[in-house]
Each structure stands twice: as structure tokens, then as C-alpha cells.
Amino acid sequence: MSINYIALPVDDEIRCWGRELGLALPSELPAGRYPSTPELLDAMESLAGHEITNRKLDDPFNLAMESLERVPVDAMPPFPNTDAAASLLTVSGHLDPDAPRKLISLHGDYDLIVRLLQQLTSTCGPLCFCADCDGQPIFVISAESEPIGPV
Numbered sequence: 001m002s003i004n005y006i007a008l009p010v011d012d013e014i015r016c017w018g019r020e021l022g023l024a025l026p027s028e029l030p031a032g033r034y035p036s037t038p039e040l041l042d043a044m045e046s047l048a049g050h051e052i053t054n055r056k057l058d059d060p061f062n063l064a065m066e067s068l069e070r071v072p073v074d075a076m077p078p079f080p081n082t083d084a085a086a087s088l089l090t091v092s093g094h095l096d097p098d099a100p101r102k103l104i105s106l107h108g109d110y111d112l113i114v115r116l117l118q119q120l121t122s123t124c125g126p127l128c129f130c131a132d133c134d135g136q137p138i139f140v141i142s143a144e145s146e147p148i149g150p151v
Contacts, residue, residue: 003131007104010126032125034102043119059096118143
């Protein structure tokens with residue numbers, strides 16, 4: 001089982017929400033913005049050790065990537081040479097500039113989600129992501145900083 005996440009740019013409402021939850025956010029936290037689909041694809045392509053396996057760029061977009069590292073899979077019954085990618089990530093949603101609402105949905109490896117959002121902060125500013133099961137925000141401020149979220 002894995003969790004779906006929604007990514008959002010940091011704005012006044014998201015910033016206030018994080019502070020109300022007692023998160024240690026920087027006092028000066030600028031607003032972020034949604035990436036364009038090409039920016040999202042560029043960020044995914046820049047993650048070393050991974051390859052893009054699906055590129056549907058028109059709205060609604062759907063991008064997928066997996067690690068080049070392979071790990072054995074315990075199959076029942078056992079099959080010889082059964083392996084799978086060590087990490088996977090699917091990113092989908094709506095980023096059309098004319099869309100009334102934008103959405104980035106992330107499903108897959110948590111560390112890969114963090115790395116992707118860290119990469120995007122250089123062009124889009126601070127971002128936040130929330131699990132669909134608990135809705136607690138996790139802030140990604142920059143490419144160099146660790147995510148800030150509930151403990």
C-alpha cells in the first residue's frame with residue numbers, strides 16, 4: 001500500500017495553516033507557484049538514477065518514473081530473474097494555465113517525492129505536500145533544506 005499526496009505552492013493560507021499546527025517555518029517564507037508541465041518534466045529528468053517511463057504532457061498530464069536500480073521480487077510461486085524498480089513515482093494532474101484549478105497528485109516513493117519537490121523549489125519557490133489520508137502539510141522550502149512537517 002502506498003499513499004497519494006497532493007502538492008501545493010505555499011501561499012498565505014498554507015503558511016498560516018503550517019504555523020497554526022506549530023511547524024517551525026522560517027519567519028520570511030515567500031509564496032510559491034505551481035510549476036508548468038515542462039518544468040515538472042525537467043525536474044523529474046534531473047533526478048539522477050531514474051528514468052521517465054511515461055510522458056503524457058497534455059492536460060490532464062501523467063508522468064511516471066522509476067529507478068534504474070532493480071531489486072528482487074518475492075513472487076509466489078517463485079519465478080527466476082524476477083525484479084522490479086527500487087523506487088517508482090507517478091505524477092499526474094492539471095497544470096493548464098487556463099484551467100480554473102490546478103492539481104498535482106503524487107503517488108509512490110516518499111523520498112523521491114521530496115527530491116522532486118526540492119528540485120522544483122529553485123524555479124517555483126516553496127511547496128507543500130499533504131497525504132490524502134491525514135492531510136498534514138509537509139513544507140519543502142528549498143533544494144538544500146529538509147522537509148518541515150509534523151513529527
